[in-house]
Amino acid sequence: MIILGINAYHGDVSAALLRDGELVAAVEEERFTRVKHAAGFPTNATAECLAVSGATTGEIEHVAISRDPRANLLRKALFALRSRPRRGLVADRLRNAGRVREVAARVAEVLGLTRDQAGGRMHWVEHHPAHLASTFFCSPFEEAAIGAIDGFGDFVSTSVAVGRGPTMDVIGRVYFPHSLGLFYLALTQYLGFWKYGDEYKVMGLAPYGQPDRVDALRRLVHLKPGGGFELDLSYFRHWSEGVSMTWDDGEPVIGKVYTPKLEELLGPARRSDDLIGPRHEAIAASLQVVFEDAAVHVLNALHERTGLRRLCLAGGCAMNSVLNGKIRERTPFREVYVQPAAGDNGTSLGAALYVWHQLLGQPRRFVMQHGYWGPEFAEEEIRRTLDQRSA
Ligand SMILES: [Fe+2]
Known part of the structure; x- marks a missing residue:
């Protein structure tokens, strides 16, 4: 067949x-x-x-x-x-x-x-x-916990499940407009990277900086008991305004997803042709810390609910290999499979x-x-x- x-x-x-x-x-x-x-x-x-x-x-x-x-x-x-x-x-x-x-x-x-x-x-x-x-x-794996973390798809940004043999059961979801992928995208745009999929550049920029804006960036993502999270929507405009998104033949384009309040918090956004300085590196480093903490929060709750030691991961945020490298260190999961x-x-x-x-x-x-x-x-x-x- x-x-x-x-x-x-x-x-x-x-x-x-x-x-x-x-x-x-x-x-x-x-x-x-x-x-x-x-x-x-x-x-x-x-x-x-x-x-x-x-x-x-x-x-x-x-x-x-x-x-x-x-x-x-x-x-x-x-x-x-x-x-x-x-x-x-x-x-x-x-x-x-x-x-x-x-x-x-x-x-x-x-x-x-x-x-x-x-x-x-x-x-x-x-x-x-x-x-x-x-x-x-x-x-x-014959049996594993499964996590998918991304921007959005069909109104969902994060889902967790248990897989056994040929079946899987979804046991939790985070719905639009709350999304870790959107959080990373907003800061990627703020740092002057506007091409669809540019998040990896910010992940690569992070190790150059000191994560001294973590407290500020924590205001954007609130972790909830049980592995959930919410964005502070006053920093985001994807949920309230017509942020243009193009999915027709050709390159995807996403308009600005953050509000002026983000610049009030962190200072002026970097223009694409501005030189990258220590402030930008520090923001990238802080973003990576806050993102990792939130993802680890999701995964630890998934372990707690399932008791499983094996994890399968997907979604655009599972392309954050810096996070993936820390899963065994920061969660009880012992074996991790990320599909290429x-x-x-x-x-x-x-x-x-x-x-x-x-x-x-x-x-x-x-x-x-x-x-x-x-x-x-x-x-x-x-x-x-x-x-x-x-x-
Ligand atoms: Fe997706």
Whole structure:
């Protein structure tokens, strides 16, 4: 049985293909378009997965999409009623939900099927369960605690679960607008890095500074008993104003997510062309400390609830390797598995694995031992291309 997984109209769009529950191909669209973190629909990645696997479109029985516009609808409605976000925010979200629904049409087009044929094979897998599945079902663990921490997806920013064999149970969630990924993004923008996915630069800047703004930054994230947390929303505008977000074909773009109150707290924001000074390094170092403390708070509570010593981690925040290196030191977890495509790129794989195990009840048979699932090029082919280009 062939299952095609797709991450579309988000960052890092990708495709992955399972044959009888084993991964045979996975690749991101950015590898073809050369647009970093490419959004839109993974047309080339889907075609490549078919080429690498040798599968025909007729063989694809299930198409798993790592979004579910119907997920958490009640939460979304309550939020809209209580917070009365500006019309721009609601319009943006509706536009994206509309785009996600267009996925069926794009799947049909790329696979050469009718809309009805494509629609009949599709499964909408909520973003966070796709993250959770993307790490646990690839891991060598029969039983493990699972954590997904990111910006947002389908109105959730953090989720924790327990995985046993071919099933997983979500036991906790943190909902929009509270998010550790958003916290890191706000400070990344404040420090003058505006490209989607620039957080790793700030993580790299952190060790150069003294973390002497930790107390100030703790005002932005309040840790709650039981592993939860809340943002002080007066420092953020993603929840109240129409922060522009673009998930169409091309590079994702996110508008400013912090309010002027952050500059009142920390001083003027760095412009992209300003030199980086000790103040910026100190803020990056402090951000990393506050972020790590919050993530460790989530993970320690997860251990307390489950008693498990094995942890599988995913979500964009699981790309913070500095945090990952401290998990064994700061939590009781002894064995940690982070799937190589822990960001949104891996949700295509996660959605496919979710369908195979969680929906179809199939047993575990795959452990991801490496990250090389895309196109291959023989040395001779590379030499020929270089010769042609240099001619
Ligand atoms: Fe995500």
